[in-house]
Amino acid sequence: MDTFKDKKKSSMLIDPVAMANKLPSLNDLLIVDLGDPKRYAQAHILGAVNISTQQLVSGQKPVPGKLPSLHQLEKLFSDLGYTGKSQYIIPYDDEGGGWAGRLIWTLDVIGHSNYSYLNGGMHAWLQEKLPVTSLIKAPEPTKVDITINKEVMASREYIEARIGNPDVVIWDARSPEEFRGERLFSMRGGHIPGAINYEWSRAIDPAQGYRIKKGVEKELNALGITKCKEIITHCQSHHRSAFTYMLAKILGYERVRAYDGSWVEWGNLLDTPVES
Template sequence: AGHIPGARFVDPKRTQLGQPPAPGLLPTKAQLEALFGELGHNPGAVYVVYDDEGGGWAGRFIWLLDVIGHSKYHYLDGGLLSWQAEGLPLSTDVPAPVGGPVPLTLHDEPTATREYLQSRLGAADLAIWDARGPTEYSGEKVVAAKGGHIPGAVNFEWTAGMDQARNLRIRKDMPQILESLGITPDKEVITHCQTHHRSGFTYLVA
């Protein structure tokens, strides 16, 4: 048990607003400034982001980095499981928070609002990737105010993109899978789930 030496823990709850009816919304600017201050954020920082579940929470944190306009990051493919499978060292030391809040500028581009998505529905250059399970997509399982899916969305459940035989690394054939779904580089891709946890992985992959 433990973590990669030098890694700092980010509680997934701190990456979400956590308030009903949409707990997965972006945290407030003040909350993000406090979080990134504790991490020691600065313009020259290079982040290596990982989790222990295949990329959902890591992808959501990378989304936060995009929101604050910080492009210096890498995703550790396979995360902690792949690290352990390689026999690499773990640590149980917990680094202390670095400092207080840091000023941040939030950018709208990585986030699609409901109004924006409604204005783009049906556009030929738009792909909507629903990362939920098939029964949620079909409406058989209802965990929101309404069942079903956004018109035009395609469904590819998030964990199906993880290679179980390679310690949850991203599948090597994901580019071909995405192309077959119509999720191609020439389109704007909007991905979602219920709280932007599962779609953290698909945000990372898309």
């Protein structure tokens, strides 16, 4: 089923049946499986390349969820067999879109816009009883030169300078308990002053194969997460907020940034403002 009818919105979103029908005619295609390697070895979409999700983060303490270094990014895309900005990339995962969203944000960071998210990922693909394979694809490494687009990134300093700005919405994708400071994964609990909490999982419909649920834009608008604002989204490590970043882009929001330091950074500093 198609979740969105608007062509501008749906260009970033492809439904499993539509993808299966288009696969034979797609050229210069890269399908990226960001799910469990054991599941990938048993069943995945034909032609998909599986990579470790740890390649999408720097892994460097004290904030391991930040964007990888330039060298790490070039190795990641070389390992994928990346050929350039004309390549059509379709990422999917088996958890509802968090890791697929992280790759899409990373693609935006390197200035690659030719992509679509497989709506619902492997859950939706299997729900539709579409074909899978166990054949492993090992792409030939490519030479990759990358430049960074900081227009889709937000630093701690960038956010601090915009707290209270009526043109900016800070979208906290964590659970309500984390938002209120009742559940802690950092030294300090709570949220960035003025942030709006809409947990990432609220936008997913498990009954429809973990596709993006209908009516999500109406819910966001009711909270004040609207297209006329600049949106900065975060969670604990920019995994859940990678999905909300991707969701905002799919819905047609034009000014969207992600705070990859997220609460791991903000909540472990003593001088950052916090509300609870």
